[in-house]
Every structure is written in C-alpha cells, then in structure tokens.
Amino acid sequence: MNAEALPVATRRSSARLFLHQLRAEQLVFWRSREAAFFIFLFPLLLFVLLGSVYSGTIDGAPAPQALLAGLIGYGGANTAFAGLAIQLVLRRESAILKRLRATPLPAGTYIGALLVSTLVVFALQTLALFLLGRILYGTPFPSAPGSLVAAVVIGAAAFATLGAATASFIRSGEGSSAVVNFILLPMAFLTGSFGPTRHYPAFLRAIGDVLPLKYFVDLVNAVYLRGHGFWTQPEALAVLGAWGAVGLVLAAAKFRWEPRER
Amino acid sequence: MSAISVRGLRKSYGTLEAVRGVDFEIAEGEVFGLLGPNGAGKTTTVEILEGYRSRDAGEVRVLGHDPQRPGPDFRERIGVVLQQSELWPNLTVRETHAIFAGYYRRSRDVDEVIELVGLADKADARVKSLSGGQKRRLDLGIALVGDPDLVFLDEPTTGFDPAARRAAWEMIRSLRSLGKTVLLTTHYLDEAEQLADRVAVMREGRIVRVGTPADLTTTELQTEIRFRRDGEEVLLRTDEPTRVLAELTAEAVARGEELEGLEVRRPTLEEVYLALTEEPAEAGA
Numbered sequence: 403m404n405a406e407a408l409p410v411a412t413r414r415s416s417a418r419l420f421l422h423q424l425r426a427e428q429l430v431f432w433r434s435r436e437a438a439f440f441i442f443l444f445p446l447l448l449f450v451l452l453g454s455v456y457s458g459t460i461d462g463a464p465a466p467q468a469l470l471a472g473l474i475g476y477g478g479a480n481t482a483f484a485g486l487a488i489q490l491v492l493r494r495e496s497a498i499l500k501r502l503r504a505t506p507l508p509a510g511t512y513i514g515a516l517l518v519s520t521l522v523v524f525a526l527q528t529l530a531l532f533l534l535g536r537i538l539y540g541t542p543f544p545s546a547p548g549s550l551v552a553a554v555v556i557g558a559a560a561f562a563t564l565g566a567a568t569a570s571f572i573r574s575g576e577g578s579s580a581v582v583n584f585i586l587l588p589m590a591f592l593t594g595s596f597g598p599t600r601h602y603p604a605f606l607r608a609i610g611d612v613l614p615l616k617y618f619v620d621l622v623n624a625v626y627l628r629g630h631g632f633w634t635q636p637e638a639l640a641v642l643g644a645w646g647a648v649g650l651v652l653a654a655a656k657f658r659w660e661p662r663e664r
Numbered sequence: 665m666s667a668i669s670v671r672g673l674r675k676s677y678g679t680l681e682a683v684r685g686v687d688f689e690i691a692e693g694e695v696f697g698l699l700g701p702n703g704a705g706k707t708t709t710v711e712i713l714e715g716y717r718s719r720d721a722g723e724v725r726v727l728g729h730d731p732q733r734p735g736p737d738f739r740e741r742i743g744v745v746l747q748q749s750e751l752w753p754n755l756t757v758r759e760t761h762a763i764f765a766g767y768y769r770r771s772r773d774v775d776e777v778i779e780l781v782g783l784a785d786k787a788d789a790r791v792k793s794l795s796g797g798q799k800r801r802l803d804l805g806i807a808l809v810g811d812p813d814l815v816f817l818d819e820p821t822t823g824f825d826p827a828a829r830r831a832a833w834e835m836i837r838s839l840r841s842l843g844k845t846v847l848l849t850t851h852y853l854d855e856a857e858q859l860a861d862r863v864a865v866m867r868e869g870r871i872v873r874v875g876t877p878a879d880l881t882t883t884e885l886q887t888e889i890r891f892r893r894d895g896e897e898v899l900l901r902t903d904e905p906t907r908v909l910a911e912l913t914a915e916a917v918a919r920g921e922e923l924e925g926l927e928v929r930r931p932t933l934e935e936v937y938l939a940l941t942e943e944p945a946e947a948g949a
Contacts, residue, residue: 415769422766429763433754497749504714504744505767505810506736660716661748 414590420511427519430652441485442527445477446534451552452596453539460598463627467541469597471626474528475619476595478557481524484582486516486565491578494569499659521558528554549625549632556632557618560642570656589615614645666725667692667711667814667845673722675708682708684869686722690862692813695836695846697860699853701941704866706849707747707818713847714744714816727814740768741945747818750799753792757783757802760791761809768810781805797828804835814845821855833858852928853934863933866939888931892924894899 431437452469460468484648493499502512528550535541544550568585572578590596592610599607610616617638624630624638668690675683683705690696697938700705715731715738718807729738751760759780765771778787781801786794794802800820806817819838821829831850836859839846850856856863857877864874873880886901889909902908905928917924931939 419767422763426763426766430752430755432754435754497746498714498751500750501744501746501749501806503716504739504742504746505764506739506769507767575734 410622416508416511417504419507420515422650423507423511423515424519424522425567427515428522431519431523437485437489441481442523442530445473445480445527446530448476448533449473449534449594450538451644452485453535456597463623464541466535466541467627468623470531470535470541471622472595472597472619473531474554474622474626475557475593475615477527477531478524478554478618479561479595480589480614482528483565483568484579484586485523486520486562487569487572487582489516490566490569490576490618492575494658495575495661497661500661503659517559517562520562524558525551525554537663544626545629546625546631549630550622552632553618553621553625556639557621558604560618560646560649561615563646563653565649567652567656568650570653570658573662589613592616593619595604614642617641617645665692665728666690667694667727668696668847669723670709670713670727671723671897673709673712673724674713674720675705675717676720681869683719686866686869686871688864688871688874690845690847692845693840693843694850695840695859697856697863698849698866698867699851699856699863699937700845704941705869706857706866710816710818710847710849713743715739715776727921730934740770741808741813743810743812743815745800745803745807745815745817745820747822749803751791751802751806752803753839754790756788756790757794760802761805764806765809770811771809772811777805777809780808780838782831789833797824800824800828801835804832808839812844813837814847815839817846817848819849819851821850821852829855853932853937862896865937865940872940873901873936877933881930886931887928889926889928891926 431441444524449469452473453466456465456469458465463471463611503509532541532543536543565582568582569578572581592599592602592606593613594610595615599610602610621632621635621638621642624635625632666689668688670689671687673683673686680713684710686705688696696849698709702704704742708717712719713726713731715726715734719730727741728740729735731738743802748830755763758772762772765774765777778784781804783798786798790850791799791802804820818845820836821832824832826899833855836846836848846859848856848859851870860877862874862876863880864871865880866872886903887905889900889902889905889912891898891912899910900908912923
C-alpha cells in the first residue's frame with residue numbers, strides 16, 4: 403500500500419461505513435411500530451385533530467398554516483429531543499451501545515449516522531405535514547424552501563443535543579418515555595405548538611419564553627408564514643444556539659456507553 | 665506468540681479492589697477458562713482485555729495491542745459476547761448479522777455464520793421471538809461474523825437449560841476447530857472442564873491456580889482410597905496412591921481377605937475448586 407493511496411481508501415471506507423450505519427438506523431426506526439407511530443405519525447395526527455378544531459386566523463395567519471408551523475416545531479422536538487433520548491436510553495440500558503463499542507464502528511460514525519437518521523425522519527415528517535396540509539386544508543408550500551430546510555436542520559440539531567443530554571439523566575428504559583414526555587408536552591403547550599398562547603396567564607407565557615421550542619416555532623413562523631429568510635431571525639437563532647450549546651456540553655460530559663451497574 | 669499476556673494487573677473501584685495483581689498468558693488457538701465465584705474479578709479482568717475499562721496497574725497485551733490504546737485493527741480481530749446484552753428486537757436474525765458484518769473489513773458470509781450457530785431455521789425470525797438460548801446463539805453469531813482471531817465469552821451459558829448448554833458447548837468446541845483463541849469466563853466447573861485447555865481459578869481478585877483441568881485434579885488434592893474393614897468404612901487420603909494401594913492389597917492377600925467395597929478415586933475438579941475458593945485466604949498469596 404503506498405502512502406498516497408491510504409487516506410483515499412480510508413475516506414471511502416468511512417463513507418461506506420456511514421451509509422451502512424445510516425441504513426441500519428433507518429431499518430431499526432421504521433421496523434419499530436412504537437417509534438414509527440409516536441414519533442412519526444403522532445404530529446400528523448395532531449395536525450388533523452387541531453386543524454378540525456381551529457378555524458379563522460391565529461395571530462393574523464390562517465389557522466391551518468399557523469398550526470402547521472406549530473406542529474413542525476412540535477415534530478422537531480418530538481423526533482430529535484424525545485425520540486432520540488428514548489432510543490439512546492433503551493440502547494444504553496440494553497447494552498447495544500456497549501456491544502457496538504467492541505466493533506470497529508467508530509463512535510463518531512455511529513453518532514453521526516444516528517443524528518442524520520433522526521434528521522431524515524424529521525425531514526420526511528415535515529414533508530408529510532406539508533402534503534397533509536395541502537390536501538386537507540389547502541395550505542401553501544413554503545415560499546422560501548431553502549430557509550425552511552435550514553430552519554428544520556437548525557431545530558433538529560438543537561433538540562438532538564438536548565435529547566442526548568437528557569438521555570444521560572434517565573436511569574431506566576421503562577421510564578424514559580414518561581420522563582421525556584413530561585418535559586415535551588408542557589413545553590409544546592406553553593410555546594404555542596398546539597395553538598395560540600395569547601390568552602394564557604402571564605407567568606405561563608413567561609415560562610414559555612425561555613424554552614427552546616418557542617424560538618424554533620418563531621423561526622418556522624417567520625420563514626413559513628411571513629416568507630422571511632432564516633438569517634433574519636437573530637434572536638431565535640441565538641436562543642436555539644445557546645440551548646444547543648448547553649445540550650452539547652452536557653451530552654459530551656455525561657454520555658455513557660454502558661448500562662448502569664445492576 | 666501469546667494471544668493474551670497479562671502481568672500484575674490491578675483494578676479498583678473506589679475502595680473495592682476488584683483485581684489485585686493477576687498474571688496469565690493465553691497461547692494462540694488455546695481455549696482458556698477463567699473460573700471463579702461471582703465477584704471474584706473475572707468480568708473486570710475480561711472487560712479490561714476487551715478495552716472497556718482502564719487498568720490501575722500492570723502490563724496487558726491482547727493480540728499485540730494495549731487494549732487501553734488499541735490500534736485500528738484491534739476491534740477487527742476480536743469478537744465479544746457480553747454477559748448481558750440485547751439486540752434490536754424488531755430486526756431479523758439475518759438483518760442483525762448483516763449489520764454487524766458491515767462493520768468489519770473482512771467479514772464471513774452471513775448465512776454461513778447463522779448456520780454455524782444453529783439458527784438457520786430462524787434466519788428470518790424477529791429477534792424478539794427468539795428463546796433465551798437462541799438469543800445467546802445470536803450473540804455468538806454476531807461475535808463471529810467479523811471472523812475474529814480471539815473470542816471473549818463472558819458466562820455464555822448462564823441461565824441455560826441442560827440441552828441448550830450442551831448445544832452451546834458444541835459451538836464453543838467448533839471455535840477451537842476453527843483455530844480461534846477463546847477466553848471463557850464461567851462459574852460452572854463442568855463447563856470449564858469440558859471446554860478449556862487450561863483453567864485459571866480466580867478468587868477475591870487473584871488467580872489462585874492455573875493449569876489444565878487434569879493438572880488441577882491430580883496435584884491439588886490427595887487421592888482417596890476407600891474400603892470397608894469389619895463393616896466399618898475406611899478412608900485414606902494419600903499423595904502416593906500406588907504405594908499405599910500396593911501395601912493394602914498385599915496385606916489383604918496375605919491374610920486371605922477381600923477389601924470390601926474397594927474404591928480409588930481422584931478428586932473432581934469441583935472438589936478442587938471448592939477447596940481453592942473456600943479455604944481461608946492465604947496471607948500475601
């Protein structure tokens with residue numbers, strides 16, 4: 403093997419390994435009915451339900467469009483935060499993570515493929531929400547699709563770091579779904595994912611104002627409802643970035659490959 | 665060349681000294697059994713060799729690597745069966761093997777491995793539908809799919825019924841015929857006796873004896889000679905069974921008597937093991 407051939411071969415095999423693992427993650431995700439239902443279908447179901455309840459306008463936008471934006475927000479948090487946290491806890495506690503550590507699969511490739519797989523699920527979900535909105539309520543497709551893609555990626559990244567961090571604080575697989583939904587559902591209500599928060603008491607709105615989901619929904623609103631570029635929302639980007647950074651630091655510091663000692 | 669070499673290995677968890685100075689060598693192609701009661705330090709030792717844990721002191725080489733800072737091909741060459749682990753419940757046996765096969769530069773044919781571990785008729789079954797014994801065979805299959813030179817088996821038959829254990833033993837014997845080096849931990853003596861070329865008995869973080877199962881039974885305890893004299897049971901323990909027996913029988917023949925119920929037996933590995941692991945700790949051993 404000559405010195406120049408080695409890096410190319412290594413690069414090619416890392417790309418091959420990454421795609422192999424991404425395919426494996428997709429297979430594992432879609433094969434699990436619980437994951438496919440609660441993570442992928444649930445936001446779509448909520449869209450149908452809430453869409454038939456609300457009519458007229460919400461904060462100046464047609465109700466179905468405002469709900470669509472809110473449910474993209476909820477979908478991002480549900481997929482990247484709740485879904486990732488639950489999967490990581492289950493895999494850690496059942497020693498799948500530990501078992502994988504004994505294979506040549508590099509840790510970075512594993513985590514990278516898991517994150518991209520999560521993003522793929524969320525992107526498909528967002529697409530499904532737009533198609534559903536179009537069919538049921540005649541909602542338009544985004545006028546700034548590039549900015550919407552950017553918003554989806556930024557939101558998924560921020561929530562994924564928070565999901566990975568949260569996984570490190572959950573002790574058992576059985577409790578993981580309850581714990582993450584105890585965080586996620588109130589957050590979704592307080593930040594307007596399921597409908598307007600105008601009439602909420604001030605203290606509840608104040609709590610909502612510090613949560614990352616509010617800023618993700620703001621970002622999607624700006625891009626989808628008002629057609630702004632994602633870069634025109636410095637406040638939303640800064641808060642999401644800050645939450646993402648906190649999540650990343652905690653996730654990196656607390657991540658464990660092995661189950662708790664039994 | 666040794667597949668594994670361990671010198672002066674130590675590991676503590678807080679104030680608990682799990683491993684207190686362990687030395688052993690495992691030759692290539694050898695099946696080596698690490699035997700001892702729960703809490704003797706077997707799993708800690710094996711997990712240091714697998715690269716899961718750091719050590720506090722000692723020299724460790726596994727296939728020429730320091731498992732704490734392994735080179736890139738270390739994990740290509742080892743196969744691991746953990747004491748407790750589960751796999752993705754909704755994938756099939758074949759899909760699970762194929763995923764693991766993809767991690768290795770040179771892997772074995774997936775269907776061949778499934779056949780080898782006796783899951784051919786379950787290849788398309790979901791993992792969650794497998795019995796406990798079948799799940800352990802799946803664990804072994806994915807440990808072999810990368811065609812490793814060295815296989816770690818941590819208590820591979822704990823919780824098995826007798827038929828499943830015998831089937832697992834057959835598979836482990838087949839690893840030897842493939843030329844693999846195997847490090848097996850177990851707290852079952854018959855398992856070590858059946859499978860291992862050499863056995864190390866661990867107790868309280870130390871290795872108290874190493875040898876072939878036959879060595880341990882011939883050198884550790886004295887041979888027992890039993891017979892009845894005037895209706896009473898007589899038991900002699902001796903290091904020189906041939907001489908003692910010759911004297912006894914010569915006397916009996918001279919008196920024209922028969923030694924009733926004469927029996928000569930070597931201690932079983934189980935008796936040796938119990939003697940080793942239950943005797944009070946030797947100071948400084």
